Amino acid sequence: MTSAPFISPEDDPQDRDRAKKTAGDSFFEAQWTPTALLPDPVLFCLNFTHRAVEVLHGVRDAAQLSRWATEKVFLTIREDAMAEVRKKSLLKPGNTDRSAPEFRLSTPRMSSPREGVIEVTITITYRNRVRASALRLEGIDGRWRVTSFGIL
Template structure:
C-alpha cells in the first residue's frame, strides 16, 4: 500500500529564479569554451538601454543588407553564426524597407527576444532577434528573417 503525503506549502511558495547561461557560438568548437574565459551574464542595470540599443542594431542590420554598411561593424555585438546568417540573407532584402513596429519579450533577466515588423515594398516581413546580456553588453545570439 502506497501512502501519498501532501505537499508542504513552503515548498510550493518558494519560487526558483531562472538565470542566464550564455549560449555558446555554434561557429566555435568546444576547445574555445573555457570557464575562465567564457562570457559572464550581466544584470539589466549594467546593460545599455534596450529599446534604443535594439533599434540601433536593427538599423545597422538593414544597412548591411542594403549595402550601406560593412558586415564587420556588427561583429562586436553578434555571434559568428548570426554574422553568417546576415551575410547569407544579404541579397534577400536589397529593396528599400521601413521599420513598422518593435515587440519585446523578456523570458528571463538578461535575455530579450525582439520581433520587428518591416514593410518591404508591398509586403510585411518579420525580423526576429534574441539578445543576451553578457559582459555588460547585448549580444545577438539568434536572427531570423521571415
C-alpha cells in the same frame, strides 16, 4: 582489478593540470550580465535591425555588425548578404538598384523569458512589402549581444 571511480578532478592524479586550467579559463569566458546593468534594449534592437537590413541589401559592410552579434549570427547575415550580391550580379547592369532601401521599423515588441535575455520582434515596412524580424538579445560581458536573428 577494478578501481574506484574518481569523485572530483583533484582525485585523479593524471587530470590535475586540466582541473587547474578549467578553473582559470572560466574567468575569461563570456560572463552573463543582468538586465539592470545593460543599456536600453529598445534602441539597441532598432539600431541592429536597421543596420542588418542595410547589410542584407548590400549597402553596409557586414563587419560592422560583428561586435554586436555572436559569430553564428554574424556569419549567417554575411552569407545572406553575399547571396544577395550574387543574385544582383546576374541582373543586367541597368536593372540593379544599389541605393539604400527605403523602410520603416515598427516599435519593438519585447518579452523576457529570463533575466538577462530579451526576445524582440520588429516589423519592417518597405514601400510595397512588409516583413517581420525576430531577435534574441542576451546580456554578455556588460553589453547586449544578438544571439539569434531572422527576417521572414
